[in-house]
Amino acid sequence: MKIESLRRLRGPNVYLSRPAVVARLRLEELTGRETSDVTGFTERLLRALPGLAEHHCAAGAPGGFVSRLRGGTYFGHVTEHVCLELSQLIGRDVSFGRTVSAGEAGLYDVIVECPVDESPGSRVPGELLDAAVDLVLDIHAGRAAGKPSARLAELAAFAEREATGPSTRAIIAAARRRGIPVERFDDLSLVRLGWGTRRRMAWAAMTDRTSGVGIDIAGDKHVTRRLLGEAGIPVAPGGVAATADEAVGLLRELGAPVVVKPRHGRQGRNVVLGLRAPEEVERAFAEAGGDVVVERQLDGRDYRVLVVAGEVVAAAERVAAHVIGDGKSTLQELVDQVNADPRRGVGHSRVLTRITLDEARFKKTDIPSEGETVWLRDCANLSSGGTSRDVTDQVHPDVTRLCQRVAALVGLDIAGIDLRLPEIAAPLPPTGEDEPVAGVIEVNAVPGLRMHLAPVRGRARDVGDAIVRAMFPGGSDGRIPTVAVTGTNGKTTVTRLTAHLLGAGGRRVGVTTTDGVYVDGRAIHLADATGPRSAQQVLGDPQVEVAVLETARGGLLRRGLGYDWSDVGVITNITADHLGQDGLDSIEDLAHVKAVVAERVRDGGTLVLNADDPWVRSLATRPRVRADRKRLVWFGLDPDNPVLTEHLGQGGTAYVLQDGWLVQATGARRTPLMRLTEVPGAYGGAALHAAANALAAIAAARALGARPETVAGRLSEFDPRVDNPGRGTLLRLGDVSIFLDYAHNPAALATTLRTLHRLWGASRCVAAVTLPPDRRDDLLAASAQILADGLTRAVLYDDRDTRGRPAGQVSALVEREMRARRPQIRAVRADGFREAVTTxxxxxxxxxxxxxxxxxxxxxxxxxxxxxxxxxxxxxxxxIAPAVRATPQLARNLTASPRSGQAV
Structure with missing residues (x-):
């Protein structure tokens, strides 16, 4: 049994609404075997992983999976559950899994949920699946005797290294609670919050509005104390020393005790307190690497006050790392006991940091007396093992005003201000000529939030929420209006039309299509850009005010959606195409994939569906679509369609072709928008699919607030040759017309040929045709039959990219099928598109x-x-037959300007 491939679904997908990985698993020697065929397998597996007894599986209750094991289940299914259990054991809280056949005996896709904020490039899912496969094989062979503890510890450490730190996690959690989209960049703590022009960036407790000047000031302790001192802020007397002699000189000038700290230090490293002798100062100077600040040590307690956007949001008293003796345990044993607290981890990965024993200062074997406190660090930083006590509710107004002023002086939107005070609840001592007895000892840019999020004593403070509120004032969710478009045919055109309609008034629209990514009408990336990465390009662009995202089957299946929710979802049609690819065997399978776009329209958003397409109609009744929570809008070419009639009878809205006009219908009201003959790309009404595309785009634009007269005006300005190249583009070459189109499946070819027959007649159509080689033979044959019915002459050529087929195979198949359908047809084959067009x-x-x-x-x-x-x-x-004839009621209004928005 082995994993052949692994792919990450980075957003909502066909399996669930959260990220997942899909592992292609080949059972090999275990093909056809079940757990009940292996004596003792279930018992050995449960001894290794007792938590599996709680797995529900399809039974929906604890013990369901054990029942499956004892009754007999295949080993791909076992691997899925083992992977989920290993994830839980390393603290990776996921619960969804599914195993499905990959189309041949012994080949399965194992789908396992991923944490929503796990790095898209994380190696953890693959490592866990490998560990699950190895464990199942070992237990099958009788080699596993106990829990996989060593490998689990390794995986847990690996996952912890890749995870975001507590500060970033708090900001992400607060953003998600408010519905703000969050996207993590690689395995860093850099996250993007929101979309487009509302996008913000955060890296731990630093935002895109954090001043670089402020960071530099806070990073230089000497500059900070001078800046604050000159502004009248109480700071400890001191100075900067570049040599050991200068440091000792400051000791004599200031008087003991003094503090020596690196001028550009961080996280309390090499900060030494309570120095009284010159040799102590010299040693501290050397350990700090030179260039230090020497300050008079202030009496009192250590406090950290967090200021966000000018407001004090949290305060904590910090206590340096220490242990308390019991008269029996060694110093190392006491440290180990403290580090056993599951809240402690290495570095900043958890809310507390593990203590390390400085063997230069302490002996591991010393046994402190009972009740004796041994201070292991001078400074109280959490990064050196310290703890905190929340004192937010005790902060005196004097201290609040002081900290607000300090943050403003340094120029930081988020600042951690370290104070030395007798008591934070008391008024500040007056300042004057005398040396201060309390004051600011440091200002921190990008302050750690751990001490406020999980204090050892006192109430936890949701400082992540405070930061998010400052970044997104007024309850903003950080989103821009977003339209998602999918379907089999017409989705690129509908995407371009919708973007054009929404670009009124100079709004900058970001667009993804099969041709590329465009922002404000300019290409920024030319490629098939209908997957999640392209969507993120648009949504992450701070210039974009509105996003229109073509969302195709391939990207959705292979990588998931590139967004969590859209405001508007449009489904153009669902017809036979791409069958035989990515596990899609039927139109029903294809509809299941397209349904994801409908499912991910937010509550209160608008779902635009094609009433003329039976598979699209079926989406409205799917449980996961939850059409009752969305505004359902239909579009269609048949005003007598029962779906439209019923919907309008209930007061709903639809966009229809009625009596030769594109019309907005709401209940009994009718608002004419544009004559069919004037629709760009409709060629006087011959191309009815252009009307359907326009209706879908109008519905999407209107759902986002575009006015009827604006929509009609913008639609009339749409130039298909410029704004929609390659989709029904008409050229002239002498006395010959050339109709350039991307039609590449049976439905699209039939629609295109119907248009040409209306314009030129069935006997006057010639074609130079290529069909995609990655389509199933039966779909290619169906396309060939459509071509044979609609053409008298054809030249066939092959795509340059043969997608694994032998060269010339597709054109040969198409020629054979065309001749079988219509023996008298003149069909020849050519080598490449140049020869095909010339011929x-x-x-x-x-x-x-x-x-x-x-x-x-x-x-x-x-x-x-x-x-x-x-x-x-x-x-x-x-x-066009039948001739357009308006109903008497509608005729009275059609003489009005179609841009007037006048309704009946």
């Missing part, structure tokens, strides 16, 4: 049309330009 043009007579479809838009467009093809300024229009 097809030679077959096309004056007044006829050549349909050209393509693998890649840019090289085809460039080649047609080389041949001298130019954009057509006009096109033949064949009368």
């Amino acid at each position: 097809a043009l030679a077959m096309t007579g004056p007044g006829e049309v050549l349909l050209v479809n393509y693998e890649k838009w840019e090289p085809m467009w460039a080649f047609l330009g080389e041949l001298g093809a130019i954009p057509a300024s006009a096109h033949p229009v064949v009368p």
